[in-house]
Amino acid sequence: MEEIRRKKLEAMRKAGFCPFARNFSKSSDIKELVDNFQEGKDAQTAGRIMALRSHGKSIFGDVKDEGSKIQFYLKLDSAGKERFELFLNNIDIGDIIGLKGTLFKTRTQEPTIEVSEFALLAKSLRPLPEKWHGLKDIEIRFRRRYLDLLANEKVKEIFILRSRIITKIREFLDSRGYLEVETPMLQEKAGGATGNPFKTHHAALGIDLFLRIAPELYLKRLLVGGFEKVYEINRSFRNEGLSTRHNPEFTMLEVYTAYADYEDVMKLTEELITFLAEQLLQKKQLSYQGKAIDLSRWERRSF
Known part of the structure; x- marks a missing residue:
């Protein structure tokens, strides 16, 4: 599989494409294009191809960046035979591409970019995991985190949440001197x-x-x-x-505080956890492993 993709890489290079471009002007994130969709609006974005579907004189696919994904549409008439066949024969799922075109919605109301220009930004020499949307092997997931992030959206959400938690912990402690x-x-x-x-x-x-x-x-x-x-x-x-x-x-x-005892430390801990729940979840009542947790009431036990 890698050998085949390397041949495709060389074909793109011979056609004048730099298969590992230095930069690309991404004027809009995909989430912004989808959330603020305007029919006929110019779009220039980039991301990883997550799906490809060819239908005679047209190619549909899904491209995904950090925040969201959008469908794209490339047709023979607008791309020209040479560039259309170059895309059809040498672009794979997993490749990172830049797209320029206009927005429209399909008959099923799917936001789509009608591509007028495309650029290969990074050729994926290895395919994404089989059934990339459901990578289950624990060994692969933990040893090759980048695959885990590609395959499991919830893992990516955990990474983002962890970063936000640390930011809010700093905010909480900094505000208290x-x-x-x-x-x-x-x-x-x-x-x-x-x-x-x-x-x-x-x-x-x-x-x-x-x-x-x-x-x-x-x-x-x-x-x-x-x-x-x-x-x-x-x-x-x-x-x-x-x-x-x-x-x-x-x-x-x-955390260390002068002139404080264990009661003060417990109070600080309670306030910190409650603050995080309010800031990140906008609520004090949580559920964990089937158990209800009320952060507005803290029980203290002696041992």
Whole structure:
């Protein structure tokens, strides 16, 4: 399959196309074209081909960018025989293309770009996974995340949500006077938590160091140095088990506050989680694994 696609790449190159273009002027995102659809409006966008359907003198396909997808339509009469056959014979699902044309709706009211010009921006030398819309193999999904993102829209949504959560955590803590800091990743002693560290050697200093298992000790030193509210969102490392639920490299949030006790920390945690739910989900009542969770009421238990 890869050999066939490489031959197609060479055919495009001989026809004057750069199969890995340096840039493309994408004047509109696909989501913008779909959400603000105007019949006859000029469109210039780009994305990955996710479907192709040829019907005699016409080619239909779906092209998808980061935010959405749209159908495109290329016909022999407007493209010309040479360029039409070049597309038909050498463009594949998975290729990234640039499109220029006008918007219209089909008889089924599908927003579509009638293509007047196209550019090959990146030739996909390997095909997308079989039945790309339903990649199930856990090993492939976790070892080749880029395929997981292509195949599973919900995974992409999780990536975006994770980024928004971290942004909102920073917003919450910054608004309460906390200072975000970065403490050393390489430490002489693996302290601040219980865990097996990764060990390395510093050639210039001639000493062994450890990837940190927690940022705690250095954050506490900042309190000693005079800061009263500090936090860090960063990587920690523990040389332990590996599964879909446990990764040796992970992101940790630690917050330290002078003059506060555990009651204050619990209150801060409650307020943070409630804030995130309100900001990201616009509600305090959630459901998780069939259980109702009410974030307006927090039960505290002694143990």
